[in-house]
Each structure stands twice: as C-alpha cells, then as structure tokens.
Amino acid sequence: MKPLFVFEMANNHMGDVDHGVRTIRAIREACEGFDDCFDFAFKLQYRDLDTFIHASMRGRDDVKYIKRFEETRLSDEAFRTLVAEMETQGFRTVCTPFDERSVDRIDAHGIDTIKIASCSFTDWPLLERIARADKPVIASTAGSTLEEIDNVVSFFLHRGKDLTLMHCVAEYPTPDEALQVNQIGLLRERYPDCRIGYSTHESPDNTVAVMLAMAKGATVFEKHVVLPTERYPANAYSADPRQIRDWLAAARRALQICGSSERYVPSAAERASLTSLRRGVFALRAIPAGAEIDDSMIEIAFPPSEGQLTANDWSKYSRFVAREAIPAGGPVMHAAVEEQHLRxxxxxxxxxxxxxxxxxxxxxxxxxxxxxxxxxxxxxxxxxxxxxxxxxxxxxxxxxxxxxxxxxxxxxxxxxxxxxxxxxxxxxxxxxxxxxxxxxxxxxxxxxxxxxxxxxxxxxxxxxxxxxxxxxxxxxxxxxxxxxxxxxxxxxxxxx
Structure with a gap:
C-alpha cells in the first residue's frame, strides 16, 4: 500500500469557490511525477455555521475563529463544486466535520473518508454520528492522553471501522523542538490494528520532519495547503505548491532510503563483496569421489575462490558428498559436491x-x-x-x-x-x-x-x-x- 498524502485546504479557499478550484488544480500540478510513490487526497472542512456558532456569538468580529469561519462561508453548491473538482483531479476526497449536521452533508456529497480533528477527538456526540457513517476514519490525536486514545480506538474498532491515527501537535506553526516525531513509534506499537500517520503543522519549508516521520513508519501524511495571491496571502503553516513539491521530494527520498519493512534482498554486488571477505573451504588431503566430507578432511582459510564453499556454508545442518575427486590443498567447489542443507x-x-x-x-x-x-x-x-x-x-x-x-x-x-x-x-x-x-x-x-x-x-x-x-x-x-x-x-x- 502506497503512503497517502492528504492536502488540507481548511478555510484557505477564503470563501471564494473559484480560488478553491485553482488551489486544487495547483496542488495537483505539484504532485506530478510522484504518483508512482504516493496516493493523494484532498480535504475540506465542514461546519454548519448556523448551528455550530451559538446564536449569542454570531457576527462577532472580535473573536478570531468566528470572524474567520463566517468570512469564508461557502454554500452547499459551492462545496459540491470543490468536491467535484477534487474528484476530477484524481484526488481521494476527505472532509473534517465539526458537528453532526456536517456528517450528514459528507454523506450527501459522497465524500470518501471522514477526518476527525484533534479538538473533536473526544467529542462523543460527534463520534457517535461519525461511527454510523459507512466510511473509513482518520483521527488526529494532538493533546490527547493515552487513556483517551485507548477509548477512541476501542470505540471505533469495536464497530468495525477502518481507523487511522495521526500523530499531531496543535501549535501553528509547530517549532522543531515540539514536533515529538517519536510519538509515531509509540502509536504503532500500542495500536497495531490501526494505520498510523503524521499530521503536520511545522513551517512549510521544513522537509526534515516528513523524512523522520517516514522513517518512523508513518504511512499517512497531512498538510495544510494554500495558493497565495495578492488578495489571499499565505499563513505561517500552510504550504504553497512549490513547498508541497519540495515536501513530496523529501518524502520520496526518505522512502527510498528507508527501503522495505520486510527483510531486504541484497544486490548481486553486495553478495559478491561479502563472499570475497569470507573464509574458503580447502581439502586437507585428497578426497575421493563419493566420500562424505567431514571436519577432519578440510581446513578453512582466506581467501576464497569464486564458486568455492565457504565457512558460512559449513555447519552441523549441512552435508557434503564429493561428486568428483578433490586434490589435497585444493578448494572445495560447490560444483564438486552434492549438498544437503537441513536448517x-x-x-x-x-x-x-x-x-x-x-x-x-x-x-x-x-x-x-x-x-x-x-x-x-x-x-x-x-x-x-x-x-x-x-x-x-x-x-x-x-x-x-x-x-x-x-x-x-x-x-x-x-x-x-x-x-x-x-x-x-x-x-x-x-x-x-x-x-x-x-x-x-x-x-x-x-x-x-x-x-x-x-x-x-x-x-x-x-x-x-x-x-x-x-x-x-x-x-x-x-x-x-x-x-x-x-x-x-x-x-x-x-x-x-
């Protein structure tokens, strides 16, 4: 299974559906050349603002997030346009709901996967509604205790859900000393039935963190994206298309360096190098054809010849019978013996x-x-x-x-x-x-x-x-x- 990269637009569509479409297309272009290594998804956020924000707080310009959410409001039709563009560009579709009505909208829009934000990780009324949706779930764990993660994992796995846990730090942007990448290993060991990922909020120019996360075994990655313009400048934690391309290149390099999680198959050059440094098996005395060769008939010394038995072949689990006469002092060659290995x-x-x-x-x-x-x-x-x-x-x-x-x-x-x-x-x-x-x-x-x-x-x-x-x-x-x-x-x- 390829690593999955999820691009989070959040409110960076700026309430402008055309700008949102351009952002999706620009990120798709940034992904060109990486499809052989990675799978890609694009993510939105849904809030039913008329019920999500309490009536007494609506229209408040002095509350940061209320102002942001209301200024970037999109209609249902506009969200459908963005979802359609995501599908047209070949992205899997993901969405974070912040209330139960938004899960209804996710169902209605046919979005593939539900993402749970860290702030909603233990929002049990919302989790109950998400669990009723027939969709895979990705959940960010920023700020949660192990007991809380245990409870949420048990809740979803008991209901047969396909669950991915994301290590995440909710500082925007996250300084290097707060990234806590080792948490990926903790999650992998503690929750072997879940896929483990990394949701990033570090500086968008930071390409080291994704390499470390890849090395730690994360297989799902999430990053906020932005298409800066004079009208819509970038924030401090969202990556533009160039930064996304650098980020993917670093991830691909890490993937290549890390290699397989199964035991790797050495190259012919590596095998030849190791064999040339081993000790070879030599006949102490003439060995007649048909004789079973035992310890008393051989000595082990450096260097070996190509095709010669080495000390690494000689063990109590192996049996060698001479196919042909082997002269005293001569190398015992693989071609000259019948071999039986019983390990x-x-x-x-x-x-x-x-x-x-x-x-x-x-x-x-x-x-x-x-x-x-x-x-x-x-x-x-x-x-x-x-x-x-x-x-x-x-x-x-x-x-x-x-x-x-x-x-x-x-x-x-x-x-x-x-x-x-x-x-x-x-x-x-x-x-x-x-x-x-x-x-x-x-x-x-x-x-x-x-x-x-x-x-x-x-x-x-x-x-x-x-x-x-x-x-x-x-x-x-x-x-x-x-x-x-x-x-x-x-x-x-x-x-x-």
Whole structure:
C-alpha cells in the first residue's frame, strides 16, 4: 500500500469557490511525477455555521475563529463544486466535520473518508454520528492522553471501522523542538490494528520532519495547503505548491532510503563483496569421489575462490558428498559436491514441537536442551523420529518425549535402563516385543530391560519418560542401518 498524502485546504479557499478550484488544480500540478510513490487526497472542512456558532456569538468580529469561519462561508453548491473538482483531479476526497449536521452533508456529497480533528477527538456526540457513517476514519490525536486514545480506538474498532491515527501537535506553526516525531513509534506499537500517520503543522519549508516521520513508519501524511495571491496571502503553516513539491521530494527520498519493512534482498554486488571477505573451504588431503566430507578432511582459510564453499556454508545442518575427486590443498567447489542443507527442516520441526507442547499445556523447564532424533535422516523426519527434552539424568532420569503426527520411532531396546512412560497428551501406539497396545493421556506403560519397543502416533503425542540412568551407548536398534548413521541426532540449546 502506497503512503497517502492528504492536502488540507481548511478555510484557505477564503470563501471564494473559484480560488478553491485553482488551489486544487495547483496542488495537483505539484504532485506530478510522484504518483508512482504516493496516493493523494484532498480535504475540506465542514461546519454548519448556523448551528455550530451559538446564536449569542454570531457576527462577532472580535473573536478570531468566528470572524474567520463566517468570512469564508461557502454554500452547499459551492462545496459540491470543490468536491467535484477534487474528484476530477484524481484526488481521494476527505472532509473534517465539526458537528453532526456536517456528517450528514459528507454523506450527501459522497465524500470518501471522514477526518476527525484533534479538538473533536473526544467529542462523543460527534463520534457517535461519525461511527454510523459507512466510511473509513482518520483521527488526529494532538493533546490527547493515552487513556483517551485507548477509548477512541476501542470505540471505533469495536464497530468495525477502518481507523487511522495521526500523530499531531496543535501549535501553528509547530517549532522543531515540539514536533515529538517519536510519538509515531509509540502509536504503532500500542495500536497495531490501526494505520498510523503524521499530521503536520511545522513551517512549510521544513522537509526534515516528513523524512523522520517516514522513517518512523508513518504511512499517512497531512498538510495544510494554500495558493497565495495578492488578495489571499499565505499563513505561517500552510504550504504553497512549490513547498508541497519540495515536501513530496523529501518524502520520496526518505522512502527510498528507508527501503522495505520486510527483510531486504541484497544486490548481486553486495553478495559478491561479502563472499570475497569470507573464509574458503580447502581439502586437507585428497578426497575421493563419493566420500562424505567431514571436519577432519578440510581446513578453512582466506581467501576464497569464486564458486568455492565457504565457512558460512559449513555447519552441523549441512552435508557434503564429493561428486568428483578433490586434490589435497585444493578448494572445495560447490560444483564438486552434492549438498544437503537441513536448517530449514530443523526449524520446521522445532516449530511443530512447540505447537504440540502448547496444545497439551505441557510446561517445559527453562533452558532445556532439545534433542532431535532423525533415524533415517532429517529428510525423513516426518516419518521416523522423536524429539526429546532431558529434564534430569542422574541415578534416575526424566525426559519429555514429543512425537509429531504420523511419526514412528523405530524399534530399539536397552540393556541397562528400565523405563516407564506416562502419556500426557495425544495418542500413542506401542509395540513391546511385537505385542501392540494403544495408550492415551493418563496411561502408564513400563518397559523392562531387554524388551524391544517401538512407538507410533497418528495425531501427535507428548509423553513422559521416567527411568533409571540413561547411557548414550545403551540404545540398540534392531535395524542396523540406524546405528550406521552417525548424524542421526541434532541438539539445540536455544529453541524455547
């Protein structure tokens, strides 16, 4: 979704509909060349002046805003003309109502989005009427407490409204030291279900603030605009078309500098630069074709050649078999080996194990190591395997065993260890000396020394093992292929 820029005309149409039309067209021209980066909207303000201003205060020239509002009054027909021009120029239409009758007018004029001014943020009679309109809502938060923002967000989200919150400071113009751009981050973290924006009142020549706001993650921006003439001079916080163009250019530059919010894809040049600084894998001795390459056969040193395995490729999750003979001292090239990388499969297994433990409400002691048994290789872990957490292993031993849906643990026996299993969650089928039995949560099964045992689960299972001391060399598999697999275990310390 592109960032949205909202241009606020407020009363800068000066009560002159022709001047308002010229302003809309001038701002449209200022946006030329930026449509590939941004979406644009134009905003009006509606007040039903005959009811908005109390009868006793109408016509007062000594009250600043009353004089301003009354001098710039427009008819319903004039507002419709401005809305039509906004649509003609390709702008989305936005309007700020300051009273309930103005929301009725927004509905009647077919305006796309309702904007709530900061002064109206907790005007509950007005918010109730806005909530009944079938339109997205943008709300400025200047001067509001977190409790007030919480209440307004809850009010609109509970009613299923599309809500954008705008960080805003209501000083006109706002000095740099009062901009509080970090509030954007606070709003983003506290209200993840809302789009967060920045409504600006700083000096119109200030292009730094929009860059900072973009970097902080704002995606909606609002600024007062003006078309100065001899008759209608600019105020101190509204931007003219040239200043708007500079503002958009700064925002585009910030967007380019900030880049993606997802993890970026490095360029070919960056990859090449990093690879050239890595250590390469070299053969310590001649490696025959067909040999699995292990740590004893290689050394890792700088510099690497193009296409050579590097230290970054070499890990306990990777397996390399020579396709061709590799001479002693020579670089081990990617083209010369068959590669198998299992890190992704291991992470998938850990994620599934966590989910099953959570489903069974199983409490796992903190900082427990995870042992993944992949008897026929990690590539067949979904068929054959088991995951184990050793809680204690002294003269007595306790483990948590996790089997994922569809897994089988191959047949084995122990000569020294006797063990009892308590099923905590899920279903388990066991074979004890080829005799099958089924178990469910709460069942207890004891396996004596020398008894061959095998497990299978259809829907996944978590069971507890309580036993005498576990010894590494006391597991004997009836399938000799398992014992011949030296990489059938993976241990993880940081998995919780």
């Amino acid at each position: 992704g499969k291991v992470l998938q297994a850990v994620t599934a194990v966590k989910a099953l433990l959570k489903a069974g409400n199983i409490v796992v002691p903190g900082k427990s190591d995870l042992e993944i048994s992949h008897h026929y290789g990690m590539e067949r872990f979904s068929e054959f395997g088991l995951t184990m957490v050793t809680v204690v292993n002294r003269e007595y031993c306790k483990k948590l065993l996790v089997m994922l849906p569809g897994q089988t643990h191959p047949e084995q026996y122990h000569e020294q260890k006797e063990e009892t299993f308590v099923v905590l969650h899920g279903d388990l089928t066991l074979w004890l000396d080829n005799e099958q039995q089924r178990a469910k949560a709460g069942d207890v099964i004891t396996v004596n020394r020398g008894v061959r045992h095998k497990f299978h689960t259809e829907g996944g299972a978590v069971f507890e093992e309580i036993s005498s001391t576990h010894y590494k060399d006391d597991s004997f598999y009836t399938d000799p292929a398992i014992a011949q697999n030296p990489r059938r275990k993976t241990w993880l310390t940081y998995w919780m």
